[in-house]
Amino acid sequence: xxxxxxxxxxxxxxxxxxxxxxxxxxxxxxxxxxxxxxxxxxxxxxxxxxxxxxxxxxxxxxxxxxxxxxxxxxxxxxxxxxxxxxx
Amino acid sequence: xxxxxxxxxxxxxxxxxxxxxxxxxxxxxxxxxxxxxxxxxxxxxxxxxxxxxxxxxxxxxxxxxxxxxxxxxxxxxxxxxxxxxxx
Numbered sequence: 001x002x003x004x005x006x007x008x009x010x011x012x013x014x015x016x017x018x019x020x021x022x023x024x025x026x027x028x029x030x031x032x033x034x035x036x037x038x039x040x041x042x043x044x045x046x047x048x049x050x051x052x053x054x055x056x057x058x059x060x061x062x063x064x065x066x067x068x069x070x071x072x073x074x075x076x077x078x079x080x081x082x083x084x085x086x087x
Numbered sequence: 088x089x090x091x092x093x094x095x096x097x098x099x100x101x102x103x104x105x106x107x108x109x110x111x112x113x114x115x116x117x118x119x120x121x122x123x124x125x126x127x128x129x130x131x132x133x134x135x136x137x138x139x140x141x142x143x144x145x146x147x148x149x150x151x152x153x154x155x156x157x158x159x160x161x162x163x164x165x166x167x168x169x170x171x172x173x174x
Contacts, residue, residue: 013144020148022097036147056143060123061107063150067157068119074161076109084165 013037014052039063099137125135126150 008027010019011033020029039059044050050058096113097106098120107116126146131137137145 006089007128012127015149016141016144017146017153018141018144024152028152028155032148032151034112035143035151039147039151040144040174045114053140053143054105056147057123057127058104058107060126060143060147060150061100061105061119063120063147064126065115066123067150067154068115070154070157070161074157074164077161077164077168 014040014055036063101127101142123150 005012006021006023007026007029008019008021010017011030012018013033013036018033020033022029023052024032036059039062040052040055043058043062092111093108094113094116095108096116097104098117098124099105101121105120106123107120109116111119123146126149127142128148130145130149
């Protein structure tokens with residue numbers, strides 16, 4: 001059971017309003033929302049025929065790709081530290 | 088100028104077909120697509136009144152949040168290594 005206070009933050013992403021409920025502070029939620037908004041606009045600039053759903057899905061795909069890349073970097077860094085500690 | 092061969096991978100995400108063009112290999116693109124598809128279904132289960140655009144945007148928000156969290160972890164790990172090397 002968690003007793004962490006949930007925050008409700010209203011943000012605008014690509015012209016629509018979203019209320020995000022979670023543990024993150026409002027400042028962080030607004031930052032995340034503006035990054036998603038920026039990425040959607042960037043993908044739209046590259047392909048103006050995409051509808052909003054496709055834009056949002058491709059934004060998610062893009063971000064997931066970045067996430068996995070960073071995760072691989074993180075694991076590599078961890079491995080390096082472990083190797084250093086062994087020697 | 089890049090001479091990397093671009094791959095074209097067709098994937099299905101939440102019932103729609105996407106052709107993803109990029110440097111990543113097809114296996115990786117399919118993995119990313121299935122992770123986005125899973126996340127959309129997960130968010131749908133939590134709130135069945137959301138339309139597909141909202142689902143996709145919230146999936147992007149969710150993934151971006153995870154990305155920033157991992158980025159902070161990565162930077163912290165880097166800092167630790169630097170501190171170790173100094174002492």
